Amino acid sequence: MAAELHVALVAADREVWSGEATLVVARTTSGDIGVMPGHQPLLGVLESGPVTIRTSEGGTVVAAVHGGFISFADNKLSLLAEIAELSDEIDVQRAEQELARAKAEDDSEAQRRADVRLRAATAGR
């Protein structure tokens, strides 16, 4: 069994990240799921949350993903998201402002988005 899997993280309008990985952890609607090479074919609905990708070089890539799907077959994993950002693309200051604004306006959707962004940004450091 191959010791790594090919990951493609794609947003609606671009490919965000792709490469080889040994473990991918994502949050589906029924809980966190970890996928390693050789996993059974899987198709799941993602919650908005951070996705952690352990690359084969030993590094870690964290991305904030807002809604989407995870699909795995033939050692190829695709993460489809309407919006996806890598942790180093996230502007922490802006996300914090956004969080404060969302809290003030009581916009739970925006608040969650900002929260996921912040968590992904801190996890990626």
Place this chain on the structure above:
Amino acid sequence: MGAQLRVYKRRIRSVTATKKITKAMEMIAASRVVKAQRKVAASTPYAQELTRAVTAVGTGSNTKHPLTTEAENPTRAAVLLLTSDRGLAGAFNSNAIKAAEQLTERLEREGKQVDTYIVGRRGVAHYNFRERKIAETFTGFTDEPSYADAKKVAAPLIEAITDETADGGVDELHIVYTEFVSMMTQTAVDSRLLPLRLEEVTQAGTSAADAAGAVKGEILPLYDFEPSAEDVLDALLPRYVESRIYNALLQSAASKHAATRRAMKSATDNAGELINTLSRLANAARQAEITQEISEIVGGASALADANAGSDN
């Protein structure tokens, strides 16, 4: 300067000014086509993966979902027509409108009532002028559509298709857009988005969504669904519709820019030809004027000479 010559000069000046404008528009459109094409390409991986996933659920589960099963007796259909906000694009808009009208006619012959949804001011104006009913219109983003725009367009359509037909919902969803084949060829096409035709999804790459480039003739593995096949399908289909609409919007935008480029190129060429013809006419007029002046001078001189010769005697 003679009156005739002045008229020609004035027309040459005005045609030259027009030519400058069309030339500029041609170049702007040419640069936008490239940009739009790049956007189509960038949206491809998502569309591809999504199509794959939809195919997997559709074939890999025995779930009966309202969006994948055909209504026994479809009575209402929605047609989404993609046009542009601005004209000056040759036959681009009229071709798309014509395709939509043919589709509407066909559906009506099959006994279905058609709701028309229109993107782009040109299409809206066409329908309003003929006082036809439009279910909903969307304008203002056809030059550079974003995914958020596609979502906005998709929302009422998804709602209509999930509603019961008796409550004003629809059984089928068709889309008419201009497919970007190449820089020189763009064709208006119609395709049925929902209910899904699974065999069509698998080869969607051939016609409807070349950019979506579906996986062809590949045997799909048996998937595990998380949380369940129904839930996955429920979440998947709206995204699928959105992504197909997004792709169609992008292709339509690229086609529009290509059509504008072509229309403006022929306008520029025509202006050049017109300037040539007018210059020749102006030259002939100038020459005629000179000839006339010379013959007037010669005539006057010989008249004088004749008069002098007469007085001498």
